[in-house]
Amino acid sequence: MKNIAVIFGGQSAEHEVSIITAHIPIIQSLEALGQFKVFPVYISKKGEWYCEEKFKEMSFFQEPDFEQQLLKFKKVNLSLNNHFKIIWPGITQKSENIDIVFPAMHGTNGEDGSLMGLLRFANVPFVGCDMASSAIAMDKAVTKQVLSAQNISVVPYVWFVKSQWEKNREKILDDIKKLNWPMFVKPVHLGSSIGISKVKNEQELLNAVEVALHYDNKVLVEESIEDLIEVTLPIIGNENPELGSVERPLNKTEFFDFKDKYLSAGKGQGVNAQYSQIPAEISQELSEKVKELGLQSYKGIGCSGIARIDFLINSKTGMVYVNEINTLPGSLYHHNWRKSGVSSVDLVKKLVVFAEQRFEEQKTLSFNFNSDILKKFKGAKG
Amino acid sequence: MNNILRKLISRYYFSFPKNLVYMLQASEYDLGEFFAWYWRTNDFRTVSKRKSLVKTPKAMVLLILSWVILLSIYFSSLFFAIITAHIWYLIAGLVFGPVVLPYILVLVLLVMALLQIPLEFVIINKAKKRLLKNRALRIAVAGSYGKTTMREILKTVLTEGKKVATVPSNYNTPLGISKFILSLNGDEDILVFEMGEYYPGDIRKLCRLVNPDIGVITGVNEAHLKKFKSLENTAKTIFELADWLGGKPLYVNGEDLIVKNFLKNTSRNQEHYSFFSRNGLGKLVVSNAKTSLIGTSFDLTHGSENKVFSSRLLGLHQIGPLLVAIDVALKLGMTMEKVIAGVGKTKPFEHRMEPKTDSAGVVTIDDSYNGNPTGVKAVIDFLASIKGHRRLYVTPGLVEMGSRSEEIHREIGRELSNVGIEKVLLIRNSVTPYIYNGLIDSGYSGEVIWFDDALKAFASLPNMTVSGDVVVLQNDWPDQYV
Numbered sequence: 001m002k003n004i005a006v007i008f009g010g011q012s013a014e015h016e017v018s019i020i021t022a023h024i025p026i027i028q029s030l031e032a033l034g035q036f037k038v039f040p041v042y043i044s045k046k047g048e049w050y051c052e053e054k055f056k057e058m059s060f061f062q063e064p065d066f067e068q069q070l071l072k073f074k075k076v077n078l079s080l081n082n083h084f085k086i087i088w089p090g091i092t093q094k095s096e097n098i099d100i101v102f103p104a105m106h107g108t109n110g111e112d113g114s115l116m117g118l119l120r121f122a123n124v125p126f127v128g129c130d131m132a133s134s135a136i137a138m139d140k141a142v143t144k145q146v147l148s149a150q151n152i153s154v155v156p157y158v159w160f161v162k163s164q165w166e167k168n169r170e171k172i173l174d175d176i177k178k179l180n181w182p183m184f185v186k187p188v189h190l191g192s193s194i195g196i197s198k199v200k201n202e203q204e205l206l207n208a209v210e211v212a213l214h215y216d217n218k219v220l221v222e223e224s225i226e227d228l229i230e231v232t233l234p235i236i237g238n239e240n241p242e243l244g245s246v247e248r249p250l251n252k253t254e255f256f257d258f259k260d261k262y263l264s265a266g267k268g269q270g271v272n273a274q275y276s277q278i279p280a281e282i283s284q285e286l287s288e289k290v291k292e293l294g295l296q297s298y299k300g301i302g303c304s305g306i307a308r309i310d311f312l313i314n315s316k317t318g319m320v321y322v323n324e325i326n327t328l329p330g331s332l333y334h335h336n337w338r339k340s341g342v343s344s345v346d347l348v349k350k351l352v353v354f355a356e357q358r359f360e361e362q363k364t365l366s367f368n369f370n371s372d373i374l375k376k377f378k379g380a381k382g
Numbered sequence: 383m384n385n386i387l388r389k390l391i392s393r394y395y396f397s398f399p400k401n402l403v404y405m406l407q408a409s410e411y412d413l414g415e416f417f418a419w420y421w422r423t424n425d426f427r428t429v430s431k432r433k434s435l436v437k438t439p440k441a442m443v444l445l446i447l448s449w450v451i452l453l454s455i456y457f458s459s460l461f462f463a464i465i466t467a468h469i470w471y472l473i474a475g476l477v478f479g480p481v482v483l484p485y486i487l488v489l490v491l492l493v494m495a496l497l498q499i500p501l502e503f504v505i506i507n508k509a510k511k512r513l514l515k516n517r518a519l520r521i522a523v524a525g526s527y528g529k530t531t532m533r534e535i536l537k538t539v540l541t542e543g544k545k546v547a548t549v550p551s552n553y554n555t556p557l558g559i560s561k562f563i564l565s566l567n568g569d570e571d572i573l574v575f576e577m578g579e580y581y582p583g584d585i586r587k588l589c590r591l592v593n594p595d596i597g598v599i600t601g602v603n604e605a606h607l608k609k610f611k612s613l614e615n616t617a618k619t620i621f622e623l624a625d626w627l628g629g630k631p632l633y634v635n636g637e638d639l640i641v642k643n644f645l646k647n648t649s650r651n652q653e654h655y656s657f658f659s660r661n662g663l664g665k666l667v668v669s670n671a672k673t674s675l676i677g678t679s680f681d682l683t684h685g686s687e688n689k690v691f692s693s694r695l696l697g698l699h700q701i702g703p704l705l706v707a708i709d710v711a712l713k714l715g716m717t718m719e720k721v722i723a724g725v726g727k728t729k730p731f732e733h734r735m736e737p738k739t740d741s742a743g744v745v746t747i748d749d750s751y752n753g754n755p756t757g758v759k760a761v762i763d764f765l766a767s768i769k770g771h772r773r774l775y776v777t778p779g780l781v782e783m784g785s786r787s788e789e790i791h792r793e794i795g796r797e798l799s800n801v802g803i804e805k806v807l808l809i810r811n812s813v814t815p816y817i818y819n820g821l822i823d824s825g826y827s828g829e830v831i832w833f834d835d836a837l838k839a840f841a842s843l844p845n846m847t848v849s850g851d852v853v854v855l856q857n858d859w860p861d862q863y864v
Contacts, residue, residue: 025845032842034831334845338742344845 002099004036009043012107013194017330022104023058025334025344033345051076051086084124101126108189111328112138125359127351128305129327136301137325140188141220147322150300155321157222162213182224185209187216229313231280233294234333238304238354244336246287248280278339289320297322305354308333392426393480399448401429402484407441413488420484451486455479502557509560518570520592524577524585524623525600527754532600532703533576534731539707539724543716544571554578556591579619580609589626596631597623598706601638605754607784617644629654633706660698663705673698673767675737675745689722694729697764743849750858753780755790761854766801768852774805777856778836779813788816795820805829809836
């Protein structure tokens, strides 16, 4: 039986969402699959790593005093010396070699490629997007830059960092004013709609930028699409990706905010269980366009394993824009896959296979180059 | 090591007396069943997994008494330790108190039962007298299985034209039925009694109390076989209803092979028996029967009339019981239109082939209260008729099957395999390996998935299913069997 580590939690605004994703459906499905020994690795908000059998139950994290209970457990050490080994230190030190890692981290310090970089160093296969695509997708502005360089339509935007805002506010505002009102102001690195505001005038814009800069030091301002239909498309796979169903979130508030996305989800259903139309009731033509753009974007930023592409559609003009790419959809968007005929157990099974395939392919690449440069080197003096 | 120690000390937990009383209640104060559980169990901390103690007066008295007993043991041992200056008295009291508690509780229970006999006698006699004044037609339903569904069908159909009262579930003992009788208004047209059988003579006792006008025998199978020892004994007990009725009308399930065999070898006069099946009942002839996840429909020819009936009950096996209700209703003078409307209102009763569709589009058929081989066969037959769906079958197997357990479970495995159920989810216990063997015997080509307990299986289901799947939850073991 292979050892699989599911890594979740972390120092991110989406810490709690990550706990849900890790359990529903990942750990539950891996357990039901019965082909792996599951190691639930939890990274606390302080950045401390733990791995305990108890973490397999989500209820542990729902206990009000779970953070106190954590103190009873040993923090684990990692060995990354050409392997990924979890070590429980102590007199009777215990360790487990991990054969495959299933990252279940959302947002910063995890989904942004940093964990993937660590796992590449450890030379261990891991599920989901690789380092580069994770890092690109984590930055909404960079995503737009990469996509538009490949002629994939995105909504007009302006981006800036905190220091620029402080020094050249007027110049940035001039650029922003070239866009059409209303607009969205977004921290570029956060997912789950945290810190996002819709603004209709300059005063609201200033306030919204202040809010966004509270969460992030890089901010994106983009035009809002009116007569909007929002849809999203989950995709899995490496070379020949499989598409889920085009889904239309039926939001209650003006846009799909954190509360809609996660807090309204039904019990035990994971995130995003409700307020969705699957498949979206849009024209065949639009749906095809979404799928085509979805695949282009998935490949365009180099996704592998799993991702979800969000789209904005102007229902009057029929224009479809790619809005953002999420390299670890909340709860793997298992509700969408279930409707598309893929059970969560089959979904995690496929994702593990994709991870192993990518790992095998990377192994065939040569990273060594025999050179005699050292021999020829005559010393610092030259 | 740690775990063994915990098991040893689990008797000394605060929850121990409560768990004992819970288990007495769960086993319906059947001492055999209680001790079977008690001697088998070594960890008393996690006893009530499914349900918890229902705070009936009897249970509360037992709970208070168990604490009184336990504390008296502790205090008297402390008293002896002080006056003799030997700490060993105290230690012995603390150690052995919980060990002797269940036996003392059982003695208390026996005394309570003795005290209850005259009280029950009074209640039952009062009920008998009350019933003498009641003019309602009395229908008695007996059988190893299908009683509750039969009762509900009768109630739903007959309510279209009559005032009907039925004994609530689990009130099928003399005392329960007496309490029901005492709660009646006296203006009912029809009373439906569900008669439970645990030991020979039980049905006769209930007949003596109820004095039924019409009987329905739903069938005989291995339910309670442990107590009856043989199917012959079970059949004899159930047919005490037929014997009591004499020449009065009796409906008998003609699809039941055990009943048929039993009747072949008996000298009973069967002239007044009406046999019902999915094909018809007497002059009622069924054709064009269909069943799906939405319900069941059939055409019924009655003399020159031909009518279409539909019900939300699932499975063709429901047609026979529906015909009983139709026949009774027509004989009582209800119009055909009202009978059709009544049948249209019949729907699955809680946890008995009850379909539910969740937001993901998965249909779950909750058959968790069905723990008998005939019912299992009916469900599998139903699943066989479902086309274009992936089917998952979840079961911990059946309890109380006595010496026939292996045979019955192997047969379930064979049937699941023959029907081509795509996935079978089994809960690890003493009987599911037989189901597995049955599956393997008949070259099962689907997937078998094992779970350590039913709750884990239920929790995994959302992860294993997709839109359009049909999941059957077959039987649920009460805590005393786990």
